[in-house]
Every structure is written in C-alpha cells, then in structure tokens.
Amino acid sequence: MFSYFGGRTVGKGTYWNLSSGERFDVNENAALPGAPGERYVKLPAGSVFICGPLAGFAFALVIPFLFLFITIMLLPRTVHASNSAAPGDEAQACLNCHATPGMTMTFKDMTSMDLHVDESHFRNTVHGFLTCTGCHSDVSLDTHPQAQYANKQQFLLHLAGACRTCHADGQIMANPLHQRAITRANAPPCSECHGSHAIRNVPARKEKLSSTQYCLTCHQQHLSTSINGESVSLTVSEEGLRGSVHSRHGCTDCHTSYTKTAHPTPEFSSARELAITASEACKRCHLDKAIQHNGSIHKAMLVQGNTKAPVCSDCHGAHRVGPHALAETLSGVPCKKCHQDIFAAYEGSVHGIARKDGKGQAPICSTCHFAHGVQPAMASRSPKDLCMTCHAQVAAKHEQWLPNTLAHFDAVACTACHVPAGFKRNIYLRVTDGSSGLMLSDTVMRALLGTGKAAVAGGKKITPDQLWSLYRNMNNGHTVAMTGMVNLNNQQNAHHLAPKMLAVRQCDYCHSANSAFFQSVSMAVAKPDGTEKLYTVDSAALGSVFAMLPLNQFYVIGGTRLRIMDYLGAAMILGGIAVPVVHGTFRVLTARLRRQRQRHSEGG
Amino acid sequence: MQRTYLHAMPVRVWHWVNAASFFVLIVTGAQIRYREAFDLMSFRSAVDLHNLFGFVLLGNFLVWAIYYLATGRLKVYIPDPNLKNFVIGTLKQARYYGYGIFVGEPNPHHASPDHKFNPMQQVAYFNIMLLFLPLQIVSGILMWDIKRFAMIIGMAGGIKVIDAVHVFLTLFFTAFLFVHIYLATLGHPWTAHLKAMFTGYEDEPGDAPTH
Numbered sequence: 001m002f003s004y005f006g007g008r009t010v011g012k013g014t015y016w017n018l019s020s021g022e023r024f025d026v027n028e029n030a031a032l033p034g035a036p037g038e039r040y041v042k043l044p045a046g047s048v049f050i051c052g053p054l055a056g057f058a059f060a061l062v063i064p065f066l067f068l069f070i071t072i073m074l075l076p077r078t079v080h081a082s083n084s085a086a087p088g089d090e091a092q093a094c095l096n097c098h099a100t101p102g103m104t105m106t107f108k109d110m111t112s113m114d115l116h117v118d119e120s121h122f123r124n125t126v127h128g129f130l131t132c133t134g135c136h137s138d139v140s141l142d143t144h145p146q147a148q149y150a151n152k153q154q155f156l157l158h159l160a161g162a163c164r165t166c167h168a169d170g171q172i173m174a175n176p177l178h179q180r181a182i183t184r185a186n187a188p189p190c191s192e193c194h195g196s197h198a199i200r201n202v203p204a205r206k207e208k209l210s211s212t213q214y215c216l217t218c219h220q221q222h223l224s225t226s227i228n229g230e231s232v233s234l235t236v237s238e239e240g241l242r243g244s245v246h247s248r249h250g251c252t253d254c255h256t257s258y259t260k261t262a263h264p265t266p267e268f269s270s271a272r273e274l275a276i277t278a279s280e281a282c283k284r285c286h287l288d289k290a291i292q293h294n295g296s297i298h299k300a301m302l303v304q305g306n307t308k309a310p311v312c313s314d315c316h317g318a319h320r321v322g323p324h325a326l327a328e329t330l331s332g333v334p335c336k337k338c339h340q341d342i343f344a345a346y347e348g349s350v351h352g353i354a355r356k357d358g359k360g361q362a363p364i365c366s367t368c369h370f371a372h373g374v375q376p377a378m379a380s381r382s383p384k385d386l387c388m389t390c391h392a393q394v395a396a397k398h399e400q401w402l403p404n405t406l407a408h409f410d411a412v413a414c415t416a417c418h419v420p421a422g423f424k425r426n427i428y429l430r431v432t433d434g435s436s437g438l439m440l441s442d443t444v445m446r447a448l449l450g451t452g453k454a455a456v457a458g459g460k461k462i463t464p465d466q467l468w469s470l471y472r473n474m475n476n477g478h479t480v481a482m483t484g485m486v487n488l489n490n491q492q493n494a495h496h497l498a499p500k501m502l503a504v505r506q507c508d509y510c511h512s513a514n515s516a517f518f519q520s521v522s523m524a525v526a527k528p529d530g531t532e533k534l535y536t537v538d539s540a541a542l543g544s545v546f547a548m549l550p551l552n553q554f555y556v557i558g559g560t561r562l563r564i565m566d567y568l569g570a571a572m573i574l575g576g577i578a579v580p581v582v583h584g585t586f587r588v589l590t591a592r593l594r595r596q597r598q599r600h601s602e603g604g
Numbered sequence: 605m606q607r608t609y610l611h612a613m614p615v616r617v618w619h620w621v622n623a624a625s626f627f628v629l630i631v632t633g634a635q636i637r638y639r640e641a642f643d644l645m646s647f648r649s650a651v652d653l654h655n656l657f658g659f660v661l662l663g664n665f666l667v668w669a670i671y672y673l674a675t676g677r678l679k680v681y682i683p684d685p686n687l688k689n690f691v692i693g694t695l696k697q698a699r700y701y702g703y704g705i706f707v708g709e710p711n712p713h714h715a716s717p718d719h720k721f722n723p724m725q726q727v728a729y730f731n732i733m734l735l736f737l738p739l740q741i742v743s744g745i746l747m748w749d750i751k752r753f754a755m756i757i758g759m760a761g762g763i764k765v766i767d768a769v770h771v772f773l774t775l776f777f778t779a780f781l782f783v784h785i786y787l788a789t790l791g792h793p794w795t796a797h798l799k800a801m802f803t804g805y806e807d808e809p810g811d812a813p814t815h
Contacts, residue, residue, distance in 0.1 A: 403651055403655075404749065404750055404751065406751040407750045407751050410751075506647075507646070507647035507648055507651075508639055508646075508647055511636070511639055511647050512639040512640045512647075513638075513639075513640050514640045547764075548762075548764050548765065548768070549761075549762070551764065552761060552762020552763065552764050552765065553758075553762055553763065554763075555762075555763040555764050555767060557636055557637065557747075557767070558636055558637050558638070558639045558640075558647070561637060561767075561771075562764070562767075562768060562771075565768060565771050565772070565775075568772070568775065569771070569775040569778075572775040572776065572778070572779040573775065573778055573779050573782075575779055576778065576779025576780060576781065576782040576783055577779075577782050579782060579783045579786060580782055580783065580785070580786030583701075583786065584786065586706055587705070587706065590706035590707065593706070593707060593708070594706070594707060594708035597707060597708045598708060
C-alpha cells in the first residue's frame with residue numbers, strides 16, 4: 001500500500017527509490033522516474049530520524065551472530081596461522097631471493113645445499129598455509145643465519161626441531177619406524193623422509209602410490225641406520241633399481257615381510273648379518289643358484305663362521321643387480337673385489353689378454369671356477385677336465401710330441417707346465433679312499449692313524465719311514481691310496497697361465513734328480529669345508545724305498561728314482577768289472593807257471 | 605787244430621744286433637735315468653732311441669726264439685736233466701775257471717754245434733734268454749705305454765716296482781757284459797772266440813762264451 005512504481009502518476013509527497021536510495025519530492029501530481037519495475041516508498045523526510053536508530057538497533061542484534069559464523073568458518077586456519085600475521089609480505093620477502101633457481105649455501109665442510117624454493121610446490125603441500133618463519137623461526141627480515149653449520153646434516157637436524165614444535169612426541173612415536181629412528185644417536189632429520197618444503201602427507205599419499213614408490217618415499221632419501229655403531233645405508237636409488245634386471249619387480253617381491261602397512265624392524269648384530277639375511281630373499285626365485293651356492297667354498301666358509309664369505313648381494317649388488325653378461329666382463333666381474341691379486345695375475349695371463357683383445361670366448365673367472373658353485377682350488381688335482389672343456393683336442397696335440405701323454409695328464413697338472421717356470425712347483429701326495437676314490441678327510445685319516453698320528457701332529461716334515469708308517473697304519477683294515485701330482489706351489493699362481501710358447505716343454509724340468517720341481521712335497525687330505533689340508537713331507541721320500549708302495553702310482557723316471565738302486569747298481573757293475581780284473585790279473589800272474597808246465601809236458 | 609762251424613749265420617746276426625741293441629739301450633737308459641750326471645743327448649732323444657732299440661731287441665729276440673725253436677737247437681741252452689751229471693759238470697767247469705785255467709789244465713768242455721755251452725754257461729744263458737731278457741722286454745713294454753698297461757702294472761705292484769725290476773735287470777746285464785766280454789778272450793789265441801762270432805768257425809775247442 002506504500003509501494004509506488006516508476007512511470008506511475010502520484011500525488012504530492014516525498015518518495016524514496018529503494019534501489020538507488022534517491023529521494024523525489026512531488027509538489028503536485030506527476031509521474032515517478034524510472035522503469036515500472038523500480039519500487040518507491042512514500043515516507044516524509046522526517047521519518048529518517050526514526051528509521052535510522054531502529055535500523056542501527058537491529059544491526060547491533062545481528063553482529064554477535066556474524067562473529068560466531070566467521071569464527072566457525074575460519075577457526076582451523078586461524079589456529080595454525082597464529083604466527084602468520086602478515087604472510088604475504090614476509091614470504092614474499094624471503095622468496096625475493098629463494099625463488100631464484102641455483103641459489104646455494106656452502107657449509108663449513110665445503111659441501112653445498114640448494115636453497116631454491118618453488119612457492120607453488122610449497123603452497124600445495126599440507127603446510128601450504130604456513131609462512132616461512134612458521135618453521136624457520138630463527139629467521140626474520142632482521143636476522144638471517146649465515147653458514148654457521150658444520151655440514152648439511154647438522155643444518156637439517158637443526159630444522160627438524162621446528163617440526164617437533166607442532167608434531168608432538170606422542171604423534172611421532174606412534175610410528176615404530178620413528179621410534180627406532182629418533183632414539184638413535186645419528187637419527188636422520190625429518191626431511192630425509194618427508195622432504196623439506198614439499199612436505200608429503202604420507203597417509204594421504206599411501207593409497208595413490210605403488211608399493212615401490214611408497215617405499216622409495218623414504219628410502220631414496222639419504223637414509224641410514226646404525227647397527228652396533230656401524231652405519232648402514234638404507235638408501236635405494238630408484239634410478240639404479242629401474243636400471244637393474246629387477247626393474248619390473250617391486251620392493252615387496254623381495255622384502256616380503258614389508259607392506260604399506262607393515263614395516264618390521266628386525267634386529268641385527270652387524271651390518272654383515274643384515275646383508276647375509278637379506279640375500280636369503282634371492283633364493284625364492286633363484287633356487288637353482290642357491291643350491292649351487294650351497295655347495296660352494298663360499299658357503300662352506302660362511303657355515304664355518306667366516307662372515308666375509310660372499311653372498312648374493314656381494315657379487316650382484318643389492319638393488320642395482322646388473323645383467324648376467326656384465327658379470328662376465330673384465331670391468332664388471334665381481335670376483336676381483338676380494339681377489340684383486342689373482343685377478344691382476346689373470347689379466348696378464350693368456351686368457352686375460354685374449355679377453356682384452358676382444359675374444360669374448362676366452363675364459364673369465366666363472367668359466368673355470370663356476371659362478372655360484374665356486375669350488376676350492378685343489379692343488380693335488382689337475383684342472384685338466386676344466387681346461388679340456390675348451391681345449392678338447394689337447395690330448396691329441398700333446399701326443400704329437402709328449403710320450404705317455406695320458407700318464408702325464410694324470411700326474412702333471414696343466415698349470416704345472418703352462419705357467420712359466422719361474423714359479424715354484426710342489427709335489428702333492430693326494431690321499432684317497434680306496435673304495436670311493438674321494439680324497440680322504442683329515443678327520444678320517446687321524447682316526448685311522450690312531451696312536452700312529454704322531455707323524456702328522458707335530459707340524460714337522462714327514463720323513464720317508466714315517467710316510468710308510470702312515471700308509472701302513474691307514475691301510476690297517478681300510479684301503480687308502482696315495483697318488484702324486486705335480487702342480488704349482490701356490491695355486492694363486494695358476495692364474496699366470498702363459499701362451500703355449502712359454503710353457504714348460506723341456507723334459508729335464510721333471511726328469512732329473514736335481515729338478516727344482518721335486519724340492520717340496522706335501523701330503524694332501526680334505527678339510528671339512530672341502531679345501532685341502534697339507535702336511536709337509538721330506539722330499540727325500542720320493543726316492544726312498546719306503547715310498548715304493550705308498551707312491552707306487554707316482555714315478556717320474558730319473559726324477560724320483562729309487563736312490564738305493566743307484567748304490568746297488570754301482571756295486572753290481574763294480575762286481576762285474578772285478579771279475580775280469582781279478583781273473584785276468586791271476587791269468588797274468590800265472591802265465592809263467594803255465595808256460596813252465598807246457599814246456600815240462602812237451603819236454604816229458 | 606780242428607775247425608768247427610759253431611755259430612750259424614742267423615745266430616751271428618742275432619748276436620751282433622743284440623749287442624748293438626744292448627749297447628744303445630744301456631747308454632740311452634743311463635741317460636734317461638741319470639739326466640743330471642751326463643749329457644750325451646736330450647732326454648727326449650734318449651727316450652726315442654731307447655724305445656726304438658727296445659723294439660729292435662724285441663724283434664731280435666723273436667728271431668732268436670723262432671730260429672732256436674724251429675731248428676730244435678734250443679736244447680743247447682737246457683742244462684743236463686741228469687742232476688748228477690749236471691752237478692759234476694758244473695763243479696768241473698768251476699774248478700777249471702777257478703784253478704785249472706791258471707795252471708794250464710784243458711777246458712773240460714768241448715764246444716760243438718749241438719753242445720755249445722758248458723754247464724755254467726747253460727745255467728747263465730738259460731736264465732738270461734728265457735727269464736731275464738723276456739722280463740726285461742716285458743717291463744720295458746709296460747713302461748713304454750704305462751696308461752695302456754695300467755692294469756697289469758697295478759697288478760704287478762705299481763710303476764715303481766716295474767721300474768725297479770727293469771733297472772735291476774739292466775744292472776745285471778751291464779755287470780754280466782763285463783764278464784761276457786772277458787770270457788770271450790779266453791780262446792786260443794785270445795781273439796779266437798771273437799773271430800768265431802764273425803766267421804762262425806771256432807778253430808780250437810775252448811771256452812766259447814757264444815753270447
């Protein structure tokens with residue numbers, strides 16, 4: 001009833017446009033300006049003095065409700081942003097410098113750290129509402145830390161204190177990994193796992209990440225643990241992982257007890273124990289190789305308590321497992337990590353040189369020693385079977401010039417001739433069980449010897465008569481044989497294999513009593529790990545009559561001849577010469593007598 | 605002076621081939637065994653020559669065996685089966701060598717083609733030709749290819765035993781050679797036996813060593 005619209009003719013009075021608040025005074029009938037949709041109210045000018053206070057009172061009643069609404073809407077942010085009085089200005093001041101890529105800080109140890117901060121990355125993190133000083137509380141526009149930290153780690157540990165101002169110990173310790181990590185003396189700073197500015201909200205990311213990516217969240221950081229004071233890196237290079245032959249595998253394929261929700265924290269007594277235990281995972285897929293390894297000298301060493309003996313990861317690496325072919329290259333072969341001297345010898349050998357010259361079929365470590373079932377070097381056995389896997393025609397070639405080739409092959413190791421003569425040789429008397437043909441174990445030998453084991457107990461040279469006594473005692477109710485083998489004094493020198501023109505070809509090297517090859521003699525039995533136990537034998541045993549039976553299968557003409565035959569021979573030949581000398585002398589002395597008798601008979 | 609055709613051509617050829625073989629085998633054998641003592645030839649050459657003349661000796665032995673078996677003259681090597689005659693003959697011969705020869709007594713044995721050896725020679729050559737030499741040849745063959753004959757060598761007690769036998773027989777032969785050559789000088793004149801081994805004819809009954 002008090003409403004009037006634009007264009008309508010109205011009587012005298014004061015009209016108020018509710019849209020624009022404009023006032024129109026009408027003295028006589030006239031049309032209101034504006035479109036028909038514009039509403040006007042007719043009120044006397046004086047009514048303002050009444051309506052104003054009434055409206056103010058009504059607004060005062062609404063104000064508390066407005067405050068309540070705003071508080072509810074902004075409370076969470078307000079709590080966290082208690083220090084962010086003026087975020088925009090302060091952050092901008094920091095970013096004036098820190099948004100510049102390539103900005104670095106150098107520590108006292110002369111290492112440097114990237115100080116570039118990408119604001120957009122930061123704003124999208126869970127801490128995006130914070131301003132710089134929210135964490136870097138010791139930094140302001142007035143105070144800015146200089147390079148007062150010894151190193152990056154010290155700086156990051158200092159910053160980790162800022163995290164704990166908001167994240168209470170209870171919250172942190174709820175995670176067993178944190179519990180384990182933080183209580184350590186060399187605990188990693190929070191940023192090692194969570195990052196620095198692009199702070200990850202781990203639970204939120206869990207669902208989106210693959211298990212591998214989840215693991216790498218922490219493990220591709222500079223993560224380490226300490227086992228009895230020994231620092232062990234837990235860092236895994238994603239790049240290395242992806243470049244490995246296991247690139248299509250996830251972490252949990254090997255680390256089966258770990259999932260996104262389960263992270264056991266097993267205890268190890270040493271870093272080595274951790275590596276050995278971790279390598280057990282490999283056998284899940286590589287059972288055949290594990291079985292071969294179980295029969296190897298490396299495994300035997302491990303069983304005996306030598307933790308330096310290699311396990312899978314020592315040769316193949318833990319996460320950067322290279323292709324099979326890489327381990328069979330001069331640069332990639334893992335054996336040289338432990339066997340440097342031997343590998344150096346190999347590199348200078350005919351095989352190593354052939355490899356260097358690009359002859360890929362030339363043997364490398366695993367060709368002769370096998371990659372997984374690595375067997376101990378047996379000085380008392382010739383490696384001929386191995387050699388002949390490549391040199392198949394070797395017997396026929398030797399037969400062209402070497403009499404009794406196969407007999408030589410039985411008693412002379414390939415390495416005894418094919419390593420240059422400058423390296424010392426040794427005669428090995430291999431004690432074998434007559435029934436099985438296998439090398440007799442040291443334990444069995446001592447048991448067979450019973451009270452007669454004094455000869456092997458003292459560590460002195462076994463004399464020829466003691467050798468005979470040993471042989472007789474061992475054969476008391478048992479059948480034991482001894483076979484001889486010429487080989488190198490030190491098996492490591494077997495890797496100095498030379499081209500065949502440098503091989504020992506002169507017969508005299510062996511077939512002479514003065515041969516340097518027969519100056520040292522050892523009796524070989526087997527140790528529990530399959531390696532050889534050597535007892536020193538007096539080299540005179542080789543030519544002794546006491547060795548007639550023990551060494552009845554080992555004889556080098558001229559070299560290990562029976563010395564007693566020399567004396568016997570001298571006596572026999574002197575006896576033979578004595579007959580004509582003595583008889584002839586008598587004939588000469590009695591010649592006159594015969595002539596007298598002949599004259600006498602002719603005269604008579 | 606009586607001329608007797610004592611050594612037929614095959615026997616004389618066999619004897620000198622045998623002598624040459626013995627000489628080469630003893631020298632090369634010594635070179636093989638005592639490499640460090642003297643250096644007539646390389647070890648390898650000594651082995652090759654030793655093997656070669658070893659087979660020459662074997663072949664020659666077969667020639668000897670076939671000849672003596674075919675002609676039935678093998679009996680000259682066989683001592684008198686009558687023990688009494690054998691013992692008396694041996695004692696007589698021993699007395700001659702140990703005493704009679706010095707005082708000018710005649711040799712109790714008179715060599716003829718069918719009765720070539722005196723009882724002492726019969727014992728010696730019977731053993732040498734039918735036991736020692738075959739044993740020497742067999743042990744030599746076993747060592748010539750020890751892998752091929754490994755089983756026999758093993759049954760015989762091992763290579764060291766075979767070698768010991770081979771060397772012992774060599775020493776015996778070598779020692780005997782001095783006696784043999786000395787006995788060859790006991791003819792009248794002292795070259796008579798030696799000449800007979802070339803011509804076949806023995807001019808005077810004497811102490812022919814024959815071999």
